[in-house]
Amino acid sequence: MISFIVPAHNEELELPATLAAIHAAAMDVAQPYQIIVVDDASTDATSEIAMRAGAKVVRIERRQIAAARNAGGQAAQGEYLFFVDADTRIKQTHITEAITALQAGYAGGSARVAMDGFIPIWGRMLLRGFSSIYFGLNLGAGAFLFTTRHNFEATGGFDEQYFVGEEVYFSLALKNLGRFKVLREPIVTSGRKLRMYPAGQFLRDFFGVVVAGPRGARSRAKLRLWYDGKREKHPA
Secondary structure (H helix, E strand, O other), X not given: OEEEEEEEXXXXXXXXXXXXXXXXXXXXXXXXXXXXXXXEOOOOOHHHHHHHOOOEEEEXXXXXXXXXXXXXXXXXXXOEEEEEOOOEEXXXXXXXXXXXXXXXXXXXXXXXXXXXXXXXXXXXXXXXXXXXXXXXXXXOOXXXXXXXXXXXXXXXOOOOOOOOOHHHHHHHHHHHHOOEEEEEEEEEEOOHHHHHOOHHHHHHHHHHHHHHOHXXXXXXXHOHXXXXXXXXXXXX
C-alpha cells in the first residue's frame, strides 16, 4: 500500500486541488493507497474538505510541519510513504518513478520544484539560483518527499526541534541510510509566498534563516514567512 501524508493548517483553498491530483495520480498505479490529512490546528474547513475527498484525518495542535508529518507517518499503513504539502500537485510519474527508485535500493527521495501562477522577476531569479544549489547538493524539497516505512522509522522521522528546514535534516538522515533520488520531473507547488510578500521582506527573512542556520530554524518566533498565518484569498 501507498500512504500519502498531507500536513495542513487552514488549507481549505489549496487542499481540494491537491487531493484531486493525488487521487488522479494514484488511480493509475496498480497498488492500493490511502490519503492521510494531518490537520494541525486549523480553524477553517480543512478537515471537512479532507473527509469529503475520502482522506483519513488526523488532528494535532502543534503548529509545526515536522510534527504534522510525523503524526501522519505514524498513522500510515502503507509500505511506501509520500509526504505531499497541501499546496502541491503531483502526477502519476512521480509515484511510479519514486517506487521504482525505492525498489532499486534508494533510501528515499524528492523531486524538483516548479511554482504555479504569477511569480515576480526577483522570485524567479531567487528560485532558479536556490534550486541550482539546493538540488545540486541532492537534497529534498519539503513539498514532496518519499521513502519506505522502514526507512522512516529508522531515521526517527522528521526532527521536531526544527520549525523550518526539517526536510534538509530528513534528507541527510535518509542519505545516511543509502542513496537519495531527486526526480527530474518537477512537482508544482504554490508560489503564494513570493506573491504575498514584498521582495525586501521576503529576502530579508529568507536569508536571515539561511545565515542563522540550525539555531534560527529552531525559533518559530523568527519565522514570519512560514508561521504568520497569511493566506492568499484565492489560489493563483
